[in-house]
Amino acid sequence: MPKKLLITEKPSVATEFAKALKINTKRKNGYVESDEFVITWCVGHLVTMSYPEVYDEKYKAWRFDTLPFIPTSWKYEVIASVQNQFDIVKSLLIRDDVDTIYVCTDSGREGEYIYRLVDDMVGVKEKVKKRVWIDSQTEEEILKGIREAKDLSEYDALADSAYLRAKEDYLIGINFSRLLTLSYGKKLAEFLGQDRAPISVGRVMTCVLGMIVSRENEIRNFVKSNFYKVQASFVEGIVAEWKYDTENPNSLKELTGIEDLYNDNGFKKEEDAKSFIETIKKLNPIPKVLEASKKTQKENAPLLYNLAEIQNECSKRFKISPDQTLEVIQLLYEKKLVTYPRTDARVLSTAVAKEISKNLNGLARWGKDEEIKNILNSMIANKYSTDIVKSKYVNDSKITDHYALIPTGQGFENYDSLNDLQKNIYKLIVKRFLSIFFPPAEFSKLAITIDIAGQKFYANSKICVKQGYLEVIKNEEKEDEVKPNIEALSKIKKGQTLTLSDFNIKEGETTPPSRYTSGSIILAMENAGKLIEDERLREQIKGSGIGTSATRAEIIKKLNRIGYININSKTQVLTPSEKGELVQKAVSWSMPDMLNPDLTASWEKGLDMVAKKEIAPKEFMDKLEVYIRTKTAKLKR
Numbered sequence: 001m002p003k004k005l006l007i008t009e010k011p012s013v014a015t016e017f018a019k020a021l022k023i024n025t026k027r028k029n030g031y032v033e034s035d036e037f038v039i040t041w042c043v044g045h046l047v048t049m050s051y052p053e054v055y056d057e058k059y060k061a062w063r064f065d066t067l068p069f070i071p072t073s074w075k076y077e078v079i080a081s082v083q084n085q086f087d088i089v090k091s092l093l094i095r096d097d098v099d100t101i102y103v104c105t106d107s108g109r110e111g112e113y114i115y116r117l118v119d120d121m122v123g124v125k126e127k128v129k130k131r132v133w134i135d136s137q138t139e140e141e142i143l144k145g146i147r148e149a150k151d152l153s154e155y156d157a158l159a160d161s162a163y164l165r166a167k168e169d170y171l172i173g174i175n176f177s178r179l180l181t182l183s184y185g186k187k188l189a190e191f192l193g194q195d196r197a198p199i200s201v202g203r204v205m206t207c208v209l210g211m212i213v214s215r216e217n218e219i220r221n222f223v224k225s226n227f228y229k230v231q232a233s234f235v236e237g238i239v240a241e242w243k244y245d246t247e248n249p250n251s252l253k254e255l256t257g258i259e260d261l262y263n264d265n266g267f268k269k270e271e272d273a274k275s276f277i278e279t280i281k282k283l284n285p286i287p288k289v290l291e292a293s294k295k296t297q298k299e300n301a302p303l304l305y306n307l308a309e310i311q312n313e314c315s316k317r318f319k320i321s322p323d324q325t326l327e328v329i330q331l332l333y334e335k336k337l338v339t340y341p342r343t344d345a346r347v348l349s350t351a352v353a354k355e356i357s358k359n360l361n362g363l364a365r366w367g368k369d370e371e372i373k374n375i376l377n378s379m380i381a382n383k384y385s386t387d388i389v390k391s392k393y394v395n396d397s398k399i400t401d402h403y404a405l406i407p408t409g410q411g412f413e414n415y416d417s418l419n420d421l422q423k424n425i426y427k428l429i430v431k432r433f434l435s436i437f438f439p440p441a442e443f444s445k446l447a448i449t450i451d452i453a454g455q456k457f458y459a460n461s462k463i464c465v466k467q468g469y470l471e472v473i474k475n476e477e478k479e480d481e482v483k484p485n486i487e488a489l490s491k492i493k494k495g496q497t498l499t500l501s502d503f504n505i506k507e508g509e510t511t512p513p514s515r516y517t518s519g520s521i522i523l524a525m526e527n528a529g530k531l532i533e534d535e536r537l538r539e540q541i542k543g544s545g546i547g548t549s550a551t552r553a554e555i556i557k558k559l560n561r562i563g564y565i566n567i568n569s570k571t572q573v574l575t576p577s578e579k580g581e582l583v584q585k586a587v588s589w590s591m592p593d594m595l596n597p598d599l600t601a602s603w604e605k606g607l608d609m610v611a612k613k614e615i616a617p618k619e620f621m622d623k624l625e626v627y628i629r630t631k632t633a634k635l636k637r
Contacts, residue, residue, distance in 0.1 A: 002099040005092055006039045006132075006146075007115060009105040012334050013137065014041040017104060020142040030088035038092055042105065046086040047117035049170050050075040062178045068632040069174055070625055074167070076121060090122045100128040103152055104145075107133045108342055108401055109611070110550050112155055113162035131155050135352075135402055136339045138410045161611035164620050168603065169203055171628050176201040176591065179635045184586040192579060199583055200562055201594070203603060204525075204547040205555050206587055209564050210595030211524060213576045213584040215516055222512035227262035228273035229506040232450070232457050234287065235499035237488030240450050240457035241265070242276075251454050255279060270505065277503040285453040287498040294490070297443045297462070301435040301469035303346035304393060304404035305428075307549040308526040314425060315519025315572045322522050322553035328425050329405070335418075336411030338429055342550040343402040344526070352403055353394040357386055359433070362409020369427065375434050375472055384437050393436045400608075406433045435472040442466035446489045450498065461486050518556055518572040525552050528601035546600045590635055 008014040014032065018024075023034040031040035052059035052069050054077070059066055078086045092098060101124065105111035119129075129152035134145035180199040189197035230242040244264040245251050253259055256279050258272045267273040305313070310329065311322040329341040348356070360376070367373050388394055407430045418426065447460040463486060464470065492498075516524065526545040547555055556574075559565045564580030567573075576584070584595070593599050606623070609615045 001035065001097075003033075003095075003097050004037050004100045004102060005095075005098045006037060006102045006104050007089065007093075007118075008039065008041045009111055009114060010043060011041050013104070014039045016137045016334070016336070017142055020139040021146075030085055031092060038095075038098065040089050040092050041085075042089065042114055042118065043082050043085055045114055045117070046079060046082050046089065047076050047121050048079050049166060050077050052174060062182060064179075064182055064636055067175055067178060067636070068171075068628050069178075070171060070628060076117060078121065086118070086121075089118060093118075093122050093124050093127075098127065100130065101152075102130050102132050102146060102149055104132045106342070107135070107340060108550060109158055109162045109165065109548070112158050113166065116159045116162065129153075134340070136336065136408045136410075137334060138336045138408050140410075141408075157613045158611045160617040161607045164610060164617055164624075165607050167621070168607075168624055171624065172203045173201060175628055175632055176594070176635075179632060180583075180586055180590060183590065183635065188579075188582055188586070191582065197579070199586065200564075201587070202555075202558075203594075204551065204600060205559060206584075206594045207546055207597055207600040208521065208525060208555055209559055209576070209580055209584055210587070211521070211597065212516055212559075212565055212574050213581050214595075215513060216576050216581075219512045219515065222510075224512075225262075225268070225510050226270070227266040227268060227508050227510065228270050229266040229508065230273055230276060231504050231506055232287070232452060233501045233504070235501050236492065238448070238459050238492065238498075240448065240459035242455060242457050245456050248454075252276075255454060266508070270507070273505045277505070280453045280455065281503070283453045285500075287450050287452045287457075287500055289448060289492055289494055289496045289498065290451050290456070291447070291449040292492050292494045292496075293445075293447045295445045295447075296465070297445050298440040299443065299468075300392065300440045301438060301473070302432070304348070304406060304436065305432050306343050306346045306404055307341055308344070308522050308552070309346065310405060310425070310429065311522045311553065312519035313428060315517050315522075317428075318421060318424065319570060319572050320421070321518045321556065321567065321572060323557045325425070326553045328422050329429075331422065332411075332418075332426055332429075335414035336408060337414065337426055339404075339406050339408060340402045341405060342548075343405055344545075344549050345399045345402060346404050347393055347395045347398050348388075348403045348406070349396055349399055350389060350394055353389045356388065359407060359409035360386060360437075362412075363407060363430065363434075366409075366412045366415075368412070368415065372427070372430055372434070375431070378471060379434070379437055384439070386437055388436060391436070405429055431472050435469040438469040438472055439466075441468035441470045446486070448489060448492050452500070459489060461489055516574045518567060518574060521556060521574060522552050525555075528597045545604065546597055547604065591631055 006014075006017055008017055018032050018039050021034070021037055021039075023032055023037055023039065025032055025034055031038055033039075054075055055069075055071060059069060093101065103112075103115045105115045130149035131152045131154065132145040132149045134141045177198065177200050180201055181197075185197050185199055188199065189195060231239055232242070233239045242265070244261060246264070256272075256276050258267070258276060260268050260272065262268045267276065307326065307329070311325045314320050314325040314328075315322065326341060329338060332338045333341050363372065364376050407426070415423070415426075442465050443462050444465045445460070445462050448458065450457045450459070514520075525547055526549075528545055546552075556565075556567075559580070560567050563577055564583060566575050566577055568575075587594050606615065606620050610617055610620055
């Protein structure tokens with residue numbers, strides 16, 4: 001009887017597939033087997049690209065005359081430490097009684113690459129090959145994935161993208177690491193007091209190093225300065241702050257002769273602030289309310305977590321690295337508690353949204369966490385709708401491989417085995433998910449514009465009148481700097497005259513930019529080098545990032561491992577090491593475009609276009625080879 005072979009990415013995943021298929025036989029050497037199925041596993045990568053010296057012994061020595069190194073046909077080899085498992089997988093792939101192969105590696109570019117390398121190395125022919133693509137490891141999803149598996153050839157474009165990504169990283173790493181080491185390695189070693197100092201260059205890694213060094217230089221070169229804001233207080237119990245009138249830009253100069261301002265709402269010199277106040281006082285003006293508005297503002301719950309967002313959140317809350325966060329969420333995924341973690345999407349698909357009650361019902365049946373139980377009880381008591389298909393949380397066009405990170409509503413048999421950190425991160429994901437079913441939070445916004453001697457002063461406040469989703473997750477929005485008495489402010493009417501009580505000067509200091517943390521650098525990478533603090537704005541301008549959700553954490557980890565950056569374990573703040581700064585300087589002298597986030601992001605965009613069949617793999621490879629050859633020639637000169 002012909003058998004079906006399932007190849008997973010790791011043993012723990014194979015175990016879940018065996019459970020779903022009700023295979024209860026004992027594990028054999030590297031696989032499990034039943035009358036119908038054989039399930040085996042990789043252990044991550046089994047095959048890797050060969051080093052240059054495998055092509056020719058002359059490439060073993062690092063010399064200018066052997067660069068650039070660009071193979072015409074590529075060589076791969078089995079990784080020595082996993083040769084045994086490769087041999088087992090190979091023997092199963094070529095077994096006569098296996099007629100269908102199900103590829104069950106992780107549903108993403110890297111998972112595709114892991115299997116394709118093995119397939120190419122073994123030379124598997126004349127067998128049906130199908131791709132299992134799943135979003136969680138629940139039994140239902142696994143069985144559905146096998147049942148609806150598509151022909152492997154439908155993922156050829158994704159495989160092309162995976163091969164090109166590896167070739168790009170290999171060529172840039174090999175050629176430019178050797179070139180820069182030959183050019184600057186000796187001087188770098190002398191400066192650091194070391195025998196040798198090879199320089200490691202990477203397509204994404206070097207760009208990220210540049211971002212961290214650049215931020216450090218901004219902080220070092222920052223010169224603190226004071227600024228002075230003018231506030232007016234009134235007998236009516238409110239306080240208003242002066243701001244430069246952009247609609248009447250000459251009014252300040254005509255009144256006082258002052259032009260030197262700080263950021264349109266303050267003065268650079270204290271004497272100018274004092275002079276401004278004295279000038280107004282001499283005029284003995286009667287303040288008049290030009291505008292008085294009261295608005296209700298609604299604010300929806302934020303979008304769901306993708307990997308970058310949850311990594312940033314965990315860095316802030318728990319002071320852990322992105323790598324640790326990914327490790328925890330991968331474990332939650334393997335324990336069937338959450339969906340696939342390596343996702344860039346922050347929304348759900350229409351198909352998932354239509355069946356979202358399954359996730360909610362599962363959470364409701366669990367009932368182990370009191371806070372989660374209370375949130376669900378509130379949803380039921382208030383009859384909040386679970387129909388989110390037409391909401392901003394569902395958008396098929398914003399999903400590539402996987403939808404947002406959400407709880408499955410299953411896997412609770414594994415919950416008690418989690419440690420406190422794992423439980424806390426799981427709870428974060430659950431609460432973000434539940435918040436989208438709550439109504440918007442509502443705020444009452446009061447805004448007053450007051451004219452004093454032709455100068456405009458502003459008072460405003462924002463108070464929450466209905467919590468809505470804030471019952472579930474806290475709003476960390478900063479409060480307004482000026483906090484007038486809300487009751488007094490609400491009584492002010494347009495056209496009303498006020499009684500001026502006094503002026504006061506509020507002194508402030510400019511502050512340098514903040515250093516990146518391991519979480520904020522992930523967000524900056526996702527947005528092509530732009531650190532955007534506002535979550536809603538991040539989603540609006542989101543484009544091609546630096547690296548992918550699957551690789552960003554590893555990049556930070558590698559920079560730390562090779563000694564280019566330091567990570568404060570308590571705060572997760574990133575700083576460049578002396579070595580990292582010197583390497584960045586060498587790159588800025590020789591090939592500064594490697595430090596440009598836009599260029600790095602454009603390469604990632606190109607890989608994405610290959611995966612979507614928008615450009616041919618050859619077009620990408622031709623451009624890459626031209627880039628390598630042009631840069632190498634320039635550096636040699």
